[in-house]
Amino acid sequence: DAGVIQSPRHEVTEMGQEVTLRCKLISGHNSLFWYRQTMMRGLELLIYFNNNVPIDDSGMPEDRFSAKMPNASFSTLKIQPSEPRDSAVYFCASSPAANNEQFFGPGTRLTVL
Amino acid sequence: RKEVEQDPGPFNVPEGATVAFNCTYSNSASQSFFWYRQDCRKEPKLLMSVYSSGNEDGRFTAQLNRASQYISLLIRDSKLSDSATYLCVVNAGANNLFFGTGTRLTVIP
Numbered sequence: 001d002a003g004v005i006q007s008p009r010h011e012v013t014e015m016g017q018e019v020t021l022r023c024k025l026i027s028g029h030n031s032l033f034w035y036r037q038t039m040m041r042g043l044e045l046l047i048y049f050n051n052n053v054p055i056d057d058s059g060m061p062e063d064r065f066s067a068k069m070p071n072a073s074f075s076t077l078k079i080q081p082s083e084p085r086d087s088a089v090y091f092c093a094s095s096p097a098a099n100n101e102q103f104f105g106p107g108t109r110l111t112v113l
Numbered sequence: 114r115k116e117v118e119q120d121p122g123p124f125n126v127p128e129g130a131t132v133a134f135n136c137t138y139s140n141s142a143s144q145s146f147f148w149y150r151q152d153c154r155k156e157p158k159l160l161m162s163v164y165s166s167g168n169e170d171g172r173f174t175a176q177l178n179r180a181s182q183y184i185s186l187l188i189r190d191s192k193l194s195d196s197a198t199y200l201c202v203v204n205a206g207a208n209n210l211f212f213g214t215g216t217r218l219t220v221i222p
Binding site: 033035041042043044045091101102104105106107 | 147155156157158159162200210211212213214215
């Protein structure tokens with residue numbers, strides 16, 4: 001099994017640009033989580049989906065952030081427009097069920113200049 | 114107040130030493146507890162779940178104290194390969210999953 005796949009692995013962009021992060025779940029898993037990690041704030045849950053349905057998006061920092069899950073195996077996290085304070089590592093994780101162990105992808109390291 | 118609090122360390126210990134990390138949580142309704150390990154520039158990975166009766170996996174022992182709302186991780190006979198950041202994770206139900214900011218451990222030869 002390939003595990004959780006994230007792309008791109010690194011993204012450097014300029015302030016104001018749109019950024020789209022992608023995640024492919026482990027086959028058979030039905031819960032997906034987006035996290036953001038910074039030195040100052042640690043690992044923060046942004047949003048999670050269960051069976052393609054967004055369950056809790058209270059961690060999404062503001063309207064510039066949006067997440068979709070167009071099918072059972074794929075999700076995107078979009079930031080538009082991006083700001084320097086969005087610089088962080090964004091992790092996607094999947095789980096066979098909402099309360100089970102979460103398997104993390106390798107992360108996308110985002111730098112907004 | 115943060116949902117989960119951890120001592121960030123760093124903990125620098127010699128090989129063979131025993132080291133313990135504690136983590137406190139604020140929600141008394143929390144239902145499940147985990148320790149994750151994160152290596153530098155890598156993703157977090159589950160180290161072990163924490164059960165009410167305490168549990169052991171080789172050199173690692175996890176304990177839960179519901180009355181005082183803390184969990185602990187004990188590492189015996191530290192190896193160089195144990196150097197990592199250890200994240201305390203608390204699930205308060207309805208998948209309200211909260212991660213601590215992590216405790217950094219460096220095992221020195």
